[in-house]
Each structure stands twice: as structure tokens, then as C-alpha cells.
Amino acid sequence: MALLSRLEKLKILADAAKYDASCSSSGSTTRDSRGGKGVGSSEGMGICHAYTPDGRCISLLKVLMTNYCMFDCRFCVNRISSNVRRARFMPEDLAQLTIDFYKRNYIEGLFLSSGIIKSPDYTMEQLIEVARILRVREDFRGYIHLKTIPDADPLLLAEAGRLADRVSINVELPTRSGLAKFAPEKDETRIRDAMASTRDQIIGWKQERKRIKSAPRFAPAGQSTQMILGADGASDSEVLRSSTDLYGSYDLKRVYYSAFSPIPDASKDLPLQRPPLMREHRVYQADWLWRFYGFGLQDLDTAMEGGMLPLDIDPKLSWALQRRDLFPIDVNSAAKEQLLRVPGLGTKSVGSILSARRHGRLRLADIGKLCRNISKIRPFIVTQDWRPTALLDREGLRGMLAPKPKQLELAL
Amino acid sequence: MRVVRLDHETDFDGWRGQARSLLVDGIPPQDVAWQVGTAQADLFGALERPLDPREPSRRLRVPKQFLSDAKLAICNRDPGRFDLLYRLLWRIQQTPELLTNTVDDDVYQFEKLIKSVRRDRHKMRAFVRFRSVKGEADTYVAWFEPEHHILEENAEFFVRRFANMRWSILTPEGSAHWNRERLAFGPGANRADAPDSDALEELWRGYYAAIFNPARLKVKAMTSEMPKKYWKNLPEAALIKPLMASAHRAEKGMIDAEATPAKRQANYEFAANPPES
Known part of the structure; x- marks a missing residue:
């Protein structure tokens, strides 16, 4: 050679x-x-x-x-x-x-x-x-x-x-x-x-x-x-049960998830298809909710349908749509744990809200400054000048909040 | 209107001294115009008079965190930054907790400036590419174009990391030089002042292409973290377009290929007695 x-x-x-x-x-x-x-x-x-x-x-x-x-x-x-x-x-x-x-x-x-x-x-x-x-x-x-x-x-x-x-x-x-x-x-x-x-x-x-x-x-x-995700038949529920157990048992810094990807000269025993990238993304989001947002396994199960996280919306939104009884949440009085449950509010935004509300009552425009997309958050919160009335009960809320399907990759 | 001059774009000490005097004199922010250098007198140039640096006669409120953040914010290219910083300082005298009000317009703008500088600083740490200087042992030069005035602020990072190399980082507005003992700053430079290649770049590009997984094309995720403006100084960036173009073909090839009969026995022997080179 x-x-x-x-x-x-x-x-x-x-x-x-x-x-x-x-x-x-x-x-x-x-x-x-x-x-x-x-x-x-x-x-x-x-x-x-x-x-x-x-x-x-x-x-x-x-x-x-x-x-x-x-x-x-x-x-x-x-x-x-x-x-x-x-x-x-x-x-x-x-x-x-x-x-x-x-x-x-x-x-x-x-x-x-x-x-x-x-x-x-x-x-x-x-x-x-x-x-x-x-x-x-x-x-x-x-x-x-x-x-x-x-x-x-x-x-x-x-x-x-x-x-x-x-x-x-x-x-x-x-x-x-x-x-x-x-x-x-x-x-x-x-x-x-x-x-x-x-x-x-x-x-x-x-x-x-x-x-x-x-x-x-x-x-x-x-x-x-x-x-590896998608090589065997494990559901998202099984994946997250396994990873949360690993985090807890071995004090792991990270569990990485890797969508099974076609490889050169692949074995015939495995699904040869495009890697389930969106599934991988949703599992990472659920992993984050468990580690940083106080979500338990039961909450994650609530976000799933038949053991799988929905692909079209993120797991926090999916959970919130199932638990509309807990909303709307008043940003001027809610505890940190509650704010972390609001779809569209990340840990940083929640920190900013807690800090800013010591200075005065927050209005919708204030929240708009602290988050990426106020229209996604609006149905779930109450502010000094905003209350979502019937929005939460709407049948079509999911459709309103789900991102519009778009071409996955745009040219440069 | 008071016109206040600063020596250069990142003259933090100058700004601090002048701001203190203005505050002592009770000059409100809307009556101050900040200018860098001695370039030209503006409309109010006639009213200009130099401020004597003076010791404050009353206690000024300056939170420690504000000073370190202001030092970063001054690196921002935004021409309104000195104005904003003085306005914040002025308002802090009345509202000591002002900076925790994250929805206040001035605080919000302040944080935006800092965030942008932090990001630029981080990207410089990431995207500087040193090239070795031929004929000089362990000597490296990089050409980099930062968005903000961060060279001096950021040079210490490279000292900490590369303390035992000789290196220079050249930018259009200034240059930093480390000779293993002392950090020195010099004038701006041109791209042509840095070496135009490095023998290791072929290996680096080979690595870049090989670590890319064509089955996972996600171009937006790449460009949001490595915006195009940086590409021209990254030796690997020339590969981006060809890799994207061939990605679908490569992925399809892997999916369509029939698994070839396994050479299990031969591979086992190699794995049990691997070659040494």
C-alpha cells in the first residue's frame, strides 16, 4: 500500500x-x-x-x-x-x-x-x-x-x-x-x-x-x-427518559444527539434516508427545557403526541397549547418559574423582565424589546396594557403560532 | 453648547475625565457635543472652551459595573456613544439603579452597543488567522478587519494565548505587536503587509472540507455565526460554495449506493496489526 x-x-x-x-x-x-x-x-x-x-x-x-x-x-x-x-x-x-x-x-x-x-x-x-x-x-x-x-x-x-x-x-x-x-x-x-x-x-x-x-x-x-437518533426505533419519549437518566446518574455536562446520517458504504440494516434534522432540533430543545426551564419528564410527555415531539412547533409551545389552563401569565407579578414556561421567553428575557419590573409596571411594548417575536408571546401573557381575552381559547391558535413552512435551505 | 474633544476613538480616560467635570458643573447632556480629534470645528465651534479637569466637589455616583461596561461601549463605532454614556451617567445621579431597568431606552441602547462590541471581540478571537513569516522562527502575522475599535481591548487575549510566539495583528486602523515580552501598538496597515499564504492552509482546508457533513446542509446556521463579511480573510471560506454545490450529490450518492460486500477478514487483520505509518 x-x-x-x-x-x-x-x-x-x-x-x-x-x-x-x-x-x-x-x-x-x-x-x-x-x-x-x-x-x-x-x-x-x-x-x-x-x-x-x-x-x-x-x-x-x-x-x-x-x-x-x-x-x-x-x-x-x-x-x-x-x-x-x-x-x-x-x-x-x-x-x-x-x-x-x-x-x-x-x-x-x-x-x-x-x-x-x-x-x-x-x-x-x-x-x-x-x-x-x-x-x-x-x-x-x-x-x-x-x-x-x-x-x-x-x-x-x-x-x-x-x-x-x-x-x-x-x-x-x-x-x-x-x-x-x-x-x-x-x-x-x-x-x-x-x-x-x-x-x-x-x-x-x-x-x-x-x-x-x-x-x-x-x-x-x-x-x-x-x-444516535433515528437509527433504531426509539421514540422521543424513550430518548429523553434515557438522557435525563444519564444526566442524573453520571452528572454529565452534555448529552449530544446525533441524527443518524447516511454514511459512505452504509450497512443494509439501517434506514438510508435524509437525517431527521428537525427531530434532532426538537429533542435538543426538550433537553434544554429539562435542564434550564424546570420542565419535568411529565411536562415533556404532555408536549408529545404518541411519544414524539411535534416537528412543526417547538416543545414549549406544544406544552403550553396543551396546558392553556395555566395561562395567561401576568409578567408584572408572575414568579420566575412561571415566566420560564411562557413560549418565546428565554432565560435571558426572563432575567430582564424580573430586573425591569422593579422600576415600574411593564407594558406590551416593553416585553417587545426583550424578546424576539412579541406576536408569538402575546396570547400567553398579561401586561399593564394587554390581556389576551379569547385568544387563548381559539381553536386555530396552533396554526397561528406555528412557523410558516418554508424552503429548508436558501441559496446564499 | 459645550463642545468636548477627545483624543481618539477609544479615549475612555479622556471621556471619563471630561464627563466628571461636566457633571460637577451641572451641564445637562443635551448641552454637550462630543467630538473626536481636532479635525473640524462644527457649528458650535465658536462656543468651545477647554475644560479643566477638576476634582469633584460633591460625591458622584458611578457604579463600578457602569465604568467597565462603558469602556466596552466606547469601542463601538456608533458616533452617538459618548453622548449616550454621558446621558446615562447624568441620569444615574438621579436614579442609581437605572442600569437594571432593561426596558429604558437609554439602557436598552447601551446594552445593544456592548453586545455588538462583545460579539465583534469574540469573532476576532475566532477568525484571526495567523500566517507564519518565512525565515523567522515562530513568528506570525494576521490581517483582520474588525467592525468596531477593538484591537487594543482585545490584544491582551492574544498575549495570554500566544505568549511564547512573536506575532502581529494588522488592521486598517491600527496594529498590535507582541515580541514575547512587550505589547506595542502601531499605525494601521494594509492587507499586503501580511504574508499572502501559509503552507498549513492546505491542511486546514482539507480538514474543513472533510469535517463537513454534506447530508446536513444548513447554510443559514452557518452564515448567522460566520457572516459573509468575514469570509474574505478566512482561507477556508473559498470552499464554502463548492462544498454546498456538491453536497446534494454527495448525500444522494451515499443513500443510493449499494452496500459493497464487506471485507471483514482483511479489515480485521489490519485492525489487529495496524500499520505504523
Whole structure:
């Protein structure tokens, strides 16, 4: 086989990595390159250095060490039975590439994952070696996200946590049966064991840090996971039950949802169709409602029809249309928790309302300044000069508030 | 009408000193005209007289948060910013909690200015592209065109991040230079003063194209975060149109393709004994 150039390898191994949605570089410890010998800083807020026409951001160099893999996960472009081109970077190559990109301000750091070669331990050791070269030899202070390999030795997982800002392991599918069917070599119990171990070590570091400020850090930006939407038959209700359970059990920073997307040389067992992007969007919105808006699973179920979130309207509006008995809400007197339930009001708008109403009674035009689209909010609120009377009882309210169907993509 | 002159577009210290004196003298905002530089006298130029900086004889109310926010707002290109800031300061004397009234027109406008500067600052941190200088070790130059006057405010970020490189950021209105010890500011520059290429850009473009998923085309999501005005200085942006054009074809190809017979055994051997290069 002819030797591949650095560019060819990069193309193959980035192509192989793009189905992992995570690209976050936020929420780590604050640090910078002053007083060191390398490059890099992290100041809490992540930075997206570019956007591709799929609307996704490039924050990290997201790449696989190799796309050779011994596993045969049906949904994965790198599964053993796929005929994609294969390549492999050595740890030294990857460390150098990361620094070359970082110095030109293309990236915030590295998100490294890999197909499984030789053995889980060997693969994990190789990933750790990249992080070690960067952190120890090059004094790299940018962001590192390491994917941990299922079934790797817990000591290796611990080493990964000490070098990386974030570690993650993918649950892959929302249900145990889905995983058994489509990822026969993976085992949900062992994936969850790895998450539990990471959670305990992060908690341990945080406690240690209270006593000794210089305690060796452990994945300060936390852990995350990803599940694929639309590869198995799981409903939105099942997806959200699974993700909220994961958030609660393992103190995850994020659960990423990835609409199953056609891949080159796809397995015949899977739906080959356009990825359900709108479904993915609605599931993310519901995830947000659960994490930041005080919505419980029951509320999310209320927003669904037959276990699925509606695609034409957002889940908060869907919930509100089912619970019209709770509206209208008076913006001049309602509690924060109530305001967060109003369709069209985000956490920031709610903060502004609470702050502004200490100065005087708010009128509809005032609310108009604080939100994007007052006509969508109007049916659900009372202000000094506005009360929605019969609007809430209208049969056609949903039709009035649903966004008009439009061409999904407009030319530039 | 008092005409007050500031030394330059982001002369925060000048603004603060003058505003304090005006406040002490009890000059209401509608009687003040703020001007930058000595360019030209306006209609009221005749009435101009320099203000002596003076110590306030009575206690002025200046919330700390207002000063740090005002420092950001002054970076905004909006010509009315000095006026607005003085009006806010004037009103804060009567209403100390004014800034929490988010629906007040002045506060609302103030927040809009700050938000726009913050966004521009963030985009500069994101979209500056350094090019290495041939023949000089670890030396990099970038050409960037910010929307607001943020170069000086933002340069410290690049110092923190790239403390051990030598670098310059050139913009039409000014330039920042870091020699691993000291940050210096110089005059504006031209695009031609920066290197016109970098060998790494081929790899970067290769990465950009490969990480794009043609089955998920969402152009509006891209342009809202990476508006077209930035494209001309991004080496990867030349790929956007060709990638969009080929996206539907690429996606359809993947959907229509018959799965080829799996080379399971051969792949397994490679995975068990992967090549080292």
C-alpha cells in the first residue's frame, strides 16, 4: 500500500470523526500560556473558529487516531465490515498537527477518538500518549477532549482524565436493546461503569481541590456522551427518559444527539434516508427545557403526541397549547418559574423582565424589546396594557403560532 | 453648547475625565457635543472652551459595573456613544439603579452597543488567522478587519494565548505587536503587509472540507455565526460554495449506493496489526 500523505490521512480521519457531534471547548479551568513555554489558553467561554455549511462549528481539531476498527457497530462508518479507506496517525503526528493548527488560531484544541486496534488498552494508551506529548512535553494549555475506549483498563481512564479537559464515552443508542442489536461488541453496563468511575473521580478531584488548591485536576470540563437518533426505533419519549437518566446518574455536562446520517458504504440494516434534522432540533430543545426551564419528564410527555415531539412547533409551545389552563401569565407579578414556561421567553428575557419590573409596571411594548417575536408571546401573557381575552381559547391558535413552512435551505 | 474633544476613538480616560467635570458643573447632556480629534470645528465651534479637569466637589455616583461596561461601549463605532454614556451617567445621579431597568431606552441602547462590541471581540478571537513569516522562527502575522475599535481591548487575549510566539495583528486602523515580552501598538496597515499564504492552509482546508457533513446542509446556521463579511480573510471560506454545490450529490450518492460486500477478514487483520505509518 502506498504511503499516505499527512493531508490524505487528515482527510480520511476527519471524515471518520465527523459523526460525533460534540465540539464544545467551554467550561474548563482558567489558564493561559504566560509563564510557560508552549501555547494555549482557556477562559471559560469556548470559541468556534469556523463554521461549515452544515451549520456546525469547528472549535476543536476533531479527528480519529485511526479508523481501523475491530468492532462492527452497524451505524458507524468505521465498522470493520465497511469498505472505507483506512489510515492511521502516530501520536507524534497528531501532537504536531494540533500545535500547528493552534498557533495559526484555527482551533481551541484537540478532540481525539479512535477506532479500536489491537486491544482496547493499546488504543487507549495511544490516545493518552498524544495528550501526554501535548501537555507534558509541549506544555500545551489549550483544550483536550479525549474519547475513552470501552473496556480499557480503569487506570488508563484515570490517566486520560488527568490530562484532558473533558472525557466522554458514547452510549450510542437510547435503548439497551438497540445497542445489543446494532453494536454487538459494546455493552451498556460496561459503558455505564466507565461513566460512573469518571463521575467519582471528578467528584474526588473537586473535594480534594477544596483542601489543596494544586490537587491534580481531573476532567475539569466534565464528561459528556452521545446517542444516535433515528437509527433504531426509539421514540422521543424513550430518548429523553434515557438522557435525563444519564444526566442524573453520571452528572454529565452534555448529552449530544446525533441524527443518524447516511454514511459512505452504509450497512443494509439501517434506514438510508435524509437525517431527521428537525427531530434532532426538537429533542435538543426538550433537553434544554429539562435542564434550564424546570420542565419535568411529565411536562415533556404532555408536549408529545404518541411519544414524539411535534416537528412543526417547538416543545414549549406544544406544552403550553396543551396546558392553556395555566395561562395567561401576568409578567408584572408572575414568579420566575412561571415566566420560564411562557413560549418565546428565554432565560435571558426572563432575567430582564424580573430586573425591569422593579422600576415600574411593564407594558406590551416593553416585553417587545426583550424578546424576539412579541406576536408569538402575546396570547400567553398579561401586561399593564394587554390581556389576551379569547385568544387563548381559539381553536386555530396552533396554526397561528406555528412557523410558516418554508424552503429548508436558501441559496446564499 | 459645550463642545468636548477627545483624543481618539477609544479615549475612555479622556471621556471619563471630561464627563466628571461636566457633571460637577451641572451641564445637562443635551448641552454637550462630543467630538473626536481636532479635525473640524462644527457649528458650535465658536462656543468651545477647554475644560479643566477638576476634582469633584460633591460625591458622584458611578457604579463600578457602569465604568467597565462603558469602556466596552466606547469601542463601538456608533458616533452617538459618548453622548449616550454621558446621558446615562447624568441620569444615574438621579436614579442609581437605572442600569437594571432593561426596558429604558437609554439602557436598552447601551446594552445593544456592548453586545455588538462583545460579539465583534469574540469573532476576532475566532477568525484571526495567523500566517507564519518565512525565515523567522515562530513568528506570525494576521490581517483582520474588525467592525468596531477593538484591537487594543482585545490584544491582551492574544498575549495570554500566544505568549511564547512573536506575532502581529494588522488592521486598517491600527496594529498590535507582541515580541514575547512587550505589547506595542502601531499605525494601521494594509492587507499586503501580511504574508499572502501559509503552507498549513492546505491542511486546514482539507480538514474543513472533510469535517463537513454534506447530508446536513444548513447554510443559514452557518452564515448567522460566520457572516459573509468575514469570509474574505478566512482561507477556508473559498470552499464554502463548492462544498454546498456538491453536497446534494454527495448525500444522494451515499443513500443510493449499494452496500459493497464487506471485507471483514482483511479489515480485521489490519485492525489487529495496524500499520505504523
